[in-house]
Amino acid sequence: MADEELHSMGRILDVVDLHKSFGTLEVIKGVSFGLDHKERLVLMGPSGSGKSTLVRCLNWIEPPTSGRIVFDGREVEPGACDIRKLREDIGMVFQQFNVFPHLTALQNVALGPIVVKKLPRADAEAEAQELLAKVGLAHRADHKPGQMSGGEQQRVAIARALAMHPKLMLFDEPTSSIDVELIHEVLDVMVKLADEGMTMIVVTHEMGFAKEVADRVVFMDQGLIIETGTPAEVFEHPQQERTRNFLSKVHLA
Amino acid sequence: MAIDFRLIWEKLPFLLGGAWTTFSLTCVSMVFATVAGLIVGLLNMFGGKVLGTITRVYIEAVRGTPALLLILIVYYALPRIGLNFPQFPAAAVSLAVCYAAYIAEVFRSAVESIPMGQTEAAYSLGMSRTQSLRYIILPQTFRRVLPPLANEFAALIKDTSLVAFISMEDLLFRSKMVSAATYDYFSPLVGAALIYLVMTLPIMQWSRSLEKKVD
Numbered sequence: 054m055a056d057e058e059l060h061s062m063g064r065i066l067d068v069v070d071l072h073k074s075f076g077t078l079e080v081i082k083g084v085s086f087g088l089d090h091k092e093r094l095v096l097m098g099p100s101g102s103g104k105s106t107l108v109r110c111l112n113w114i115e116p117p118t119s120g121r122i123v124f125d126g127r128e129v130e131p132g133a134c135d136i137r138k139l140r141e142d143i144g145m146v147f148q149q150f151n152v153f154p155h156l157t158a159l160q161n162v163a164l165g166p167i168v169v170k171k172l173p174r175a176d177a178e179a180e181a182q183e184l185l186a187k188v189g190l191a192h193r194a195d196h197k198p199g200q201m202s203g204g205e206q207q208r209v210a211i212a213r214a215l216a217m218h219p220k221l222m223l224f225d226e227p228t229s230s231i232d233v234e235l236i237h238e239v240l241d242v243m244v245k246l247a248d249e250g251m252t253m254i255v256v257t258h259e260m261g262f263a264k265e266v267a268d269r270v271v272f273m274d275q276g277l278i279i280e281t282g283t284p285a286e287v288f289e290h291p292q293q294e295r296t297r298n299f300l301s302k303v304h305l306a
Numbered sequence: 307m308a309i310d311f312r313l314i315w316e317k318l319p320f321l322l323g324g325a326w327t328t329f330s331l332t333c334v335s336m337v338f339a340t341v342a343g344l345i346v347g348l349l350n351m352f353g354g355k356v357l358g359t360i361t362r363v364y365i366e367a368v369r370g371t372p373a374l375l376l377i378l379i380v381y382y383a384l385p386r387i388g389l390n391f392p393q394f395p396a397a398a399v400s401l402a403v404c405y406a407a408y409i410a411e412v413f414r415s416a417v418e419s420i421p422m423g424q425t426e427a428a429y430s431l432g433m434s435r436t437q438s439l440r441y442i443i444l445p446q447t448f449r450r451v452l453p454p455l456a457n458e459f460a461a462l463i464k465d466t467s468l469v470a471f472i473s474m475e476d477l478l479f480r481s482k483m484v485s486a487a488t489y490d491y492f493s494p495l496v497g498a499a500l501i502y503l504v505m506t507l508p509i510m511q512w513s514r515s516l517e518k519k520v521d
Contacts, residue, residue, distance in 0.1 A: 114426050141432035151427035155445050165431035168441055210427075217431055 064123075065090050065221060065252055066111070071120030073106055080106045081117070082276035088221075088254065093247050095263040095284070096256045098273035099299055104256045105148075107273070108223050111254070112143040125220055141169060144214030148226040150206040152198045152213070158185060158205075159194040162212045169217070177216070184212040188242050204235030208242055215246075222246065224255040258303055260288065272296045310490055314497035317484045321494070324480030325501050331397055331476065332463045338402035339462075340455065343409025351414055352439070361410065368407035374468045376400040381472040397469040405462055412458065416450040417443060456513035460506045477501055 066088040073081040081103045088094055096104045109115035111122060113129065113136045122129040129139055153161050162181035166172040185191050188208040198206050207227055214222060224243065228236045240262050247253060247266045257263065263270055263284050270287040272280040272295075280293045291297045314321075350361040368376070377400040380391060391399060420443050428438030467478040475483070481498035485491045 112430060114429060137432045137434060140430055143430075145427075145430035147423055147427065147430075149421070149423050151421070151423035153424065153427070153442055153446075155449070164441060165433075168437050169432040213427075213431070 063090060064088070065092075065125055067121070067123040068111070069121040069123075071107070071110060071122065072118045073103070073110055073115065074118045080276055081110070083120075084273075084276070084278055086271060086278065086281070088252065091250045091252055093253045093255070093266050093268050095267040095270045096254060096273060097258060097263070097270060097299070097303075098279075099302075101275075102273040103276040104273045105225050108145075108225050108254060108256055111221075111223060112140050112145055114145070137169075141217050142220045144217060144219035144222040146207070146210050146214055146222065146224045146227045148229050150198070150203070150210045150230070152206050152209050154198045157195050157197055158190060158201070158209045158212075161198070161209050162216050165213060165217050181212070181216060184215050185209070187215075187245075188212045189238070202235055203231040204238040207231060207239045211239070211242055211246075221252045221254070224253065224257065226256050226258075228257065228259060260303060264288065272299070274299070309496050310493040313484075313488060313490060313493045314500075317494065317497070320484065321477060321480055321497055321501060324475055324477040324498075325505070327475060328463065328466050328477040329505065331394065331401070331466050331469065331474075332459070334398045335401035335405060335466070336459055336462055338398065339405035339409050339458075342402060342406035344413055346406055347410035347413030347417075350410060351417060352435070365407045365410055368404055369411075373401065373404045373465055374471060376404050377468055377472060393469070393472060393474045396472065397466070397474055401462065401465065404465075405458060409455065409458055412451055412454045413447065416447045416454075419450060420446050453513045453517040456509055456516065460509045460513070463505050463509075464502065 064087055068087070069085050071081055071084045072079065084103075084107060086094075096108065098104045106115055110117040111124075113131075116131075124139060125142065127139070129136075153164070156164065159178060159181050162184050163174070163177040166177040166180070167174055182191065182194060185194050188211055190205060190208055190212070193201060193205060193209075198209065201209070211227075227243070228239050231239060236259070240259060243253070243255070243262065244266055253266075255262070255267075267284050269281060270284050271278055272287060272291075272293070274295050280287060280291060280296045287296065288300065291300060346361050346364065349357045350365065351358075353361065377397060380400040380403075381393070381396040384391065424442050424446070425438055428442045433441070466476055469476050470479040470482070473479070477498050481494040484494035488494070
């Protein structure tokens with residue numbers, strides 16, 4: 054554990070002057086930030102502000118146009134480091150769940166370790182069963198996503214990401230496609246992860262979650278970071294007009 | 307003009323012999339067309355620029371010309387350059403080459419109908435492109451591909467009638483032989499129609515039930 058303590062002191066992620074364009078449209082216009090081990094960062098901002106794209110650049114699902122990403126001491130760029138190895142260490146949870154519909158919950162969770170880490174099937178499935186229990190879905194192991202609610206599918210997706218033992222978890226609007234009455238199922242799991250010390254970047258508009266869990270809130274607009282601070286600072290005393298504007302709309306919603 | 311059912315009944319064994327040719331030709335062509343179509347479709351999507359272009363040219367060339375033309379080329383033109391095919395293989399090769407192009411498109415549209423998020427989820431776990439194709443995309447594709455493949459099979463049953471042009475005794479050709487011998491142009495053709503329907507209707511029905519399952 055001493056080793057882990059040492060790590061927890063250090064940086065896990067540094068993003069320097071990141072840009073991303075789709076054709077002529079620049080979506081991220083020079084974003085820099087850093088993240089420590091075990092830190093929980095919540096990204097907020099109006100739609101089109103580039104927060105989802107930013108998160109998707111971090112594991113190269115969306116290759117950035119320019120800028121530097123340093124993850125866990127490795128410079129991230131094709132050639133300098135194996136993108137696939139990077140992705141093994143960064144878990145991702147999507148707005149649309151993206152669970153594999155042809156596989157059971159258990160198979161969804163066990164597939165990554167079996168295919169990517171070459172873990173024996175029995176071992177992978179035993180751990181998958183534990184992870185499903187952790188997200189409250191032990192009884193759904195043999196069900197396919199089509200038979201599950203959105204909240205259940207998203208929890209399978211979280212277990213699937215955890216199965217790779219990631220050092221960082223990215224959540225891209227994890228509750229935006231889920232029925233209101235089921236959102237807490239997913240948030241509860243995320244809070245539990247945070248309590249266990251998982252390093253997380255979460256794109257969400259869930260103020261309650263941000264207040265409870267986030268060490269830092271980053272507010273983005275039009276491809277730039279506008280404001281950053283603790284939840285209390287950003288929510289109670291926003292410095293920027295655009296932040297105030299956005300927060301008043303979120304409060305109304 | 308009445309339909310002479312007694313004549314149909316009397317000539318039924320002869321017609322069924324033709325139907326067997328139709329059916330076996332369909333099955334052989336379909337197997338080759340499906341395998342080739344899968345390969346062509348995958349090369350078209352993932353084979354890179356050169357193979358992508360070659361397969362695209364092939365697909366469009368075949369889709370833009372009549373199947374009959376292909377059959378005539380294989381059976382009558384290729385022997386002139388020393389490539390001789392007996393009737394059945396000539397017919398099977400032409401139909402397979404023709405249907406492989408359509409089936410390649412079936413596979414392509416099925417792969418493209420899988421949401422991008424599936425590939426992204428596979429990548430986010432650290433899978434390679436090959437792994438994501440093998441474990442995530444293709445298994446989902448095969449379900450979606452069955453109903454349109456069944457439709458292609460039914461269409462192929464009907465298109466085998468083109469082999470009459472190279473004098474193969476399939477169902478349609480034999481019904482015309484009966485007509486020629488009896489001067490009854492109605493009954494044998496109606497008989498052939500009924501036999502075609504016996505072959506195609508169950509397949510189309512099966513395709514529809516598969517479609518419901520996929521949804």
